[in-house]
Amino acid sequence: MDQDLEALYTRRVLFRDRLWATISAARAVLEEPGVLVVGSEVPNLLELDAAATLIVSQDLDIGVPVDRHAAVKRRLADLREFRPSPDEPSVWTPRSSDLLEINFVGIDPAQDPAEAYVIADDELPLLVFGALSLVTAGAELEIAGTKLRIPRPAGLLLEKLVTDRTGEKGERDLLVALGLLQLMSATDLDELSEAYQRLRPELRHVVRSNLTLLSLLGPRAGLPDPRSRRHEVGALLRHLDSEDEP
Numbered sequence: 001m002d003q004d005l006e007a008l009y010t011r012r013v014l015f016r017d018r019l020w021a022t023i024s025a026a027r028a029v030l031e032e033p034g035v036l037v038v039g040s041e042v043p044n045l046l047e048l049d050a051a052a053t054l055i056v057s058q059d060l061d062i063g064v065p066v067d068r069h070a071a072v073k074r075r076l077a078d079l080r081e082f083r084p085s086p087d088e089p090s091v092w093t094p095r096s097s098d099l100l101e102i103n104f105v106g107i108d109p110a111q112d113p114a115e116a117y118v119i120a121d122d123e124l125p126l127l128v129f130g131a132l133s134l135v136t137a138g139a140e141l142e143i144a145g146t147k148l149r150i151p152r153p154a155g156l157l158l159e160k161l162v163t164d165r166t167g168e169k170g171e172r173d174l175l176v177a178l179g180l181l182q183l184m185s186a187t188d189l190d191e192l193s194e195a196y197q198r199l200r201p202e203l204r205h206v207v208r209s210n211l212t213l214l215s216l217l218g219p220r221a222g223l224p225d226p227r228s229r230r231h232e233v234g235a236l237l238r239h240l241d242s243e244d245e246p
Contacts, residue, residue: 016052019044022060022100024144028078029062029102031147032071036137038063038105038159040172042150043179050143054179056172059091059101063135063151064126066108066119073124089125107132113162113203131159134195153184154191161207162199174214178226181236189236196240204244211237 039061
């Protein structure tokens with residue numbers, strides 16, 4: 001193994017260890033009914049043995065349904081290996097460098113995908129992202145002794161694509177979308193197509209625009225190279241274009 005490959009392997013193993021340790025440390029919250037792991041770590045957890053090869057962020061996003069807000073608040077005292085950030089109360093920072101941050105976000109199934117609102121709370125304020133209304137509960141996984149739920153891939157991919165993406169964070173989110181796409185089954189893609197058709201025309205336009213951006217992304221240091229997956233992105237874009245034809 002050459003030095004570059006060895007360094008990449010070591011980085012991935014260390015990240016996987018931190019992700020698993022974070023899941024274990026956040027068990028009290030993750031096992032609360034209704035809670036979902038959302039965001040950039042979902043593709044990592046969907047990989048074989050949760051291999052965690054997609055390293056685009058250093059946090060674990062925890063989706064809290066608005067009707068479970070009070071129940072999750074009651075579990076915060078059990079997060080002994082984290083503390084709330086003084087700057088961002090919805091972010092809990094680890095007491096050890098061996099763990100990732102955890103970031104709480106709100107999920108409201110009734111919210112318009114293009115809108116957002118804030119639940120103001122002294123202990124657990126939440127930014128409720130409208131696009132997360134497209135996410136529904138999927139598989140239950142057991143990782144590091146913790147039972148957690150992840151979203152159905154189609155809804156999470158659509159959530160990533162229905163939001164205007166700009167700058168570095170936008171590109172990272174698109175790489176997460178690519179990570180999801182390459183793990184999806186034919187059934188997942190059919191589900192994505194059906195959910196896409198239920199969107200308003202302007203939101204469908206945003207989805208196609210983001211897929212176009214993804215098809216043009218070049219390699220960036222330290223991040224997965226999207227060029228080898230352009231054919232999959234192009235195929236999905238052509239399919240969605242055909243769905244919009246009169």
